[in-house]
Amino acid sequence: MSENISGPPPALMERLSYLLKRTSALLEATIEPGLARLGVSGREFGVLTLLEAEGPASQQHLASRIGVDRTTMVALIDALEEKRLVNRRRDPSNRRAYLLEVTAAGRKRLRDARKAVELAEQEALAPLSAAESVALTRALQRVVQTGAIESSEGRATTAAS
Amino acid sequence: MSENISGPPPALMERLSYLLKRTSALLEATIEPGLARLGVSGREFGVLTLLEAEGPASQQHLASRIGVDRTTMVALIDALEEKRLVNRRRDPSNRRAYLLEVTAAGRKRLRDARKAVELAEQEALAPLSAAESVALTRALQRVVQTGAIESSEGRATTAAS
DNA sequence: TATTGTTATACTCTATAACTATA
DNA sequence: TATAGTTATAGAGTATAACAATA
Numbered sequence: 001m002s003e004n005i006s007g008p009p010p011a012l013m014e015r016l017s018y019l020l021k022r023t024s025a026l027l028e029a030t031i032e033p034g035l036a037r038l039g040v041s042g043r044e045f046g047v048l049t050l051l052e053a054e055g056p057a058s059q060q061h062l063a064s065r066i067g068v069d070r071t072t073m074v075a076l077i078d079a080l081e082e083k084r085l086v087n088r089r090r091d092p093s094n095r096r097a098y099l100l101e102v103t104a105a106g107r108k109r110l111r112d113a114r115k116a117v118e119l120a121e122q123e124a125l126a127p128l129s130a131a132e133s134v135a136l137t138r139a140l141q142r143v144v145q146t147g148a149i150e151s152s153e154g155r156a157t158t159a160a161s
Numbered sequence: 162m163s164e165n166i167s168g169p170p171p172a173l174m175e176r177l178s179y180l181l182k183r184t185s186a187l188l189e190a191t192i193e194p195g196l197a198r199l200g201v202s203g204r205e206f207g208v209l210t211l212l213e214a215e216g217p218a219s220q221q222h223l224a225s226r227i228g229v230d231r232t233t234m235v236a237l238i239d240a241l242e243e244k245r246l247v248n249r250r251r252d253p254s255n256r257r258a259y260l261l262e263v264t265a266a267g268r269k270r271l272r273d274a275r276k277a278v279e280l281a282e283q284e285a286l287a288p289l290s291a292a293e294s295v296a297l298t299r300a301l302q303r304v305v306q307t308g309a310i311e312s313s314e315g316r317a318t319t320a321a322s
Numbered sequence: 323t324a325t326t327g328t329t330a331t332a333c334t335c336t337a338t339a340a341c342t343a344t345a
Numbered sequence: 346t347a348t349a350g351t352t353a354t355a356g357a358g359t360a361t362a363a364c365a366a367t368a
Contacts, residue, residue, distance in 0.1 A: 008309050009226055011214030012207065016282045017188050019301035024181040026308040031178055046173060053172030060349060065170050069337055074351060096344045096349040121177045127307040132300055139289055139297045140180035146288040147187040148169050221326060230360055235328060257326040257367045 027124045034116035038109060044080055045117065048102060048110045051086065056099040058091065085109055188285045195277035199270060205241055206278065209263060209271045212247065217260040219252065246270055 012018040028042060035045055043066075050065055051057060057065075063073040077100060080086035085106035091097040102110065125133045173179040189203060196206055204227075211226055212218060218226075224234040238261060241247035246267035252258040263271065286294045 006226055008305055009211050009215065011210050013302055013305070014298070015207075015210070015278070016286070016298060016301075017185070017192055017203065017278065018207065019298065019305055020181060020185040020188060022305050023301050023308075024178070024185045026305065026312065027178050027181060029312065030308075042178065046176075046179065049172050049176070050170050054170065058349070065167060070350075071338080071352085072336060091349095094345075094349080096342095098350080117176070117178065124304060124308060125177070127303045128300055132296075135293075135296060136300045137175070137177060137180065139293055140177075140184050141174055142288045143285060144169055144174070144180055144183050144187065147184075147191075147285060151187065151190065219326070231327075232329085232361085233359060252326095255326080255368075259327080 023124075027121065030124050031117055031120040034120055035113055038113050038116060039083060040085075040109065040113055043076065044085075045110075045113050047076060047080065048085060048106055048113070051100055052102045052107065052110060056089070056101045058097040059100065060097070062100065080106070184285075188282065191285050192278055192281040195281055196274055199274050199277060200244060201246070201270065201274055204237065205246075206271075206274050208237060208241065209246060209267055209274070212261055213263045213268065213271060217250070217262045219258040220261065221258070223261065241267070 008022070032042060035042060040048070046066060047062065050062060054065070059073045059077055060070045062077075063070040066073075077086060077088065081088055084103055087101050087103050089099045089101065091099045125136070128136065169183065192203060196203060201209070207227060208223065211223060215226070220234045220238055221231045223238075224231040227234075229237075238247060238249065242249055245264055248262050248264050250260045250262065252260045286297070289297065
């Protein structure tokens with residue numbers, strides 16, 4: 001009947017796993033509203049980013065790149081296609097597969113979404129100096145890079161958005 | 162039929178949200194096997210840590226501290242109680258509530274689990290220098306601390322383990 | 323009337339198995 | 346026989362609603 005505005009548990013603030021999960025959730029919560037106003041989810045933003053960067057690709061390719069099953073990809077692309085942000089074209093050289101491509105509207109939407117995401121990222125990183133933010137990003141990049149190499153000898157790990 | 166050992170998409174490696182999610186997933190994947198061998202999940206480890214640090218507490222208190230619903234807490238405590246790691250005692254001053262407490266076996270298990278977690282954390286952070294690891298932890302702590310303050314004016318965000 | 327723990331239930335997310343059309 | 350996309354379905358995880366005991 002008193003201490004209800006708790007704040008994060010000090011006992012967990014030294015646990016890197018907790019810090020990462022919580023920071024990730026925090027950033028996602030900061031990002032999602034902005035993206036929602038633009039009519040895309042975090043994951044859709046990831047798919048659009050990937051598709052623009054790595055050219056026309058099949059659903060399967062995209063799925064493996066993003067770390068989800070190909071069956072999960074179906075609904076994702078369904079939604080993006082319905083919003084006219086992505087196009088399904090048959091691959092002439094393999095008519096089982098699609099060549100997915102970002103539409104003009106999709107590229108425009110992606111630019112706006114990227115701005116919204118970058119704004120949210122800056123907001124979440126407000127307590128850090130510019131140099132610290134860069135250091136954080138670089139550190140995470142190295143961990144992911146190394147971890148990805150090692151886990152390619154074992155099971156694959158997920159993550160989109 | 163060639164580029165199958167992909168690695169992380171460069172297009173997403175500048176996205177902090179992606180880096181955080183992926184690092185978090187990577188670390189969790191590194192931690193879980195070690196904890197599994199000790200018979201606890203990541204979330205159970207979090208509950209034990211919290212309970213040891215913040216003394217006897219009710220399920221509701223614990224749930225709000227960890228950011229889950231009180232109904233979710235029931236099964237969690239059921240499992241910990243069945244393993245004799247946590248004890249349910251009625252609160253004499255409020256017989257609706259429990260006073261949950263870590264058993265002696267629970268404290269022992271927690272010590273072992275903490276060692277396993279710290280080992281996994283070091284493994285995941287191997288590509289960073291000691292100074293960089295500390296900087297990463299400190300940076301995340303500040304982001305979480307600040308973010309927690311701001312989101313207490315809005316909705317609560319989750320994260321356990 | 324409100325609160326703690328509980329259960330039943332529904333919802334979300336994701337993967338596995340099985341089908342189709344292509345190869 | 347294998348592969349790309351699809352569908353149906355099942356499993357994990359979580360929350361909402363409703364109930365009993367207590368306040």
